Amino acid sequence: MLFHVKMTVKLPLDMDPALATRLKADEKELAQRLQREGSWRHLWRIAGHYANYSVFDLPSVEALHDTLMQLPLFPYMDIEVAGLCRHPSSIHSDDR
Ligand SMILES: O=C(O)CC1=CCC(=O)O1
Numbered sequence: 655m656l657f658h659v660k661m662t663v664k665l666p667l668d669m670d671p672a673l674a675t676r677l678k679a680d681e682k683e684l685a686q687r688l689q690r691e692g693s694w695r696h697l698w699r700i701a702g703h704y705a706n707y708s709v710f711d712l713p714s715v716e717a718l719h720d721t722l723m724q725l726p727l728f729p730y731m732d733i734e735v736a737g738l739c740r741h742p743s744s745i746h747s748d749d750r
Pocket residue numbers: 661663681682683685697704705706727
């Protein structure tokens with residue numbers, strides 16, 4: 655199943671800079687592992703915002719929820735999710 659996810663990062667202004675740096679590094683490591691494994695299909699910065707649009711390919715809503723909750727920045731993000739299905743006018747034969 656494909657999911658479009660918008661993540662908006664909202665770190666507290668008074669967060670310890672060392673903690674912020676560590677959370678971002680841990681987030682990057684996990685995000686890159688999930689991309690290599692194929693479940694995090696797209697990761698795009700939204701220009702002008704500390705936010706991203708992502709596409710996940712996971713077997714269920716529960717798997718998406720579990721994946722998002724694992725993210726080190728999860729406690730500091732607003733997350734919006736939309737399930738995706740094939741558009742009848744799409745010319746692509748697969749879902750990539
Ligand atoms: O910077 C972001 O948009 C949050 C994030 C998701 C994956 C990552 O490495 O950072």
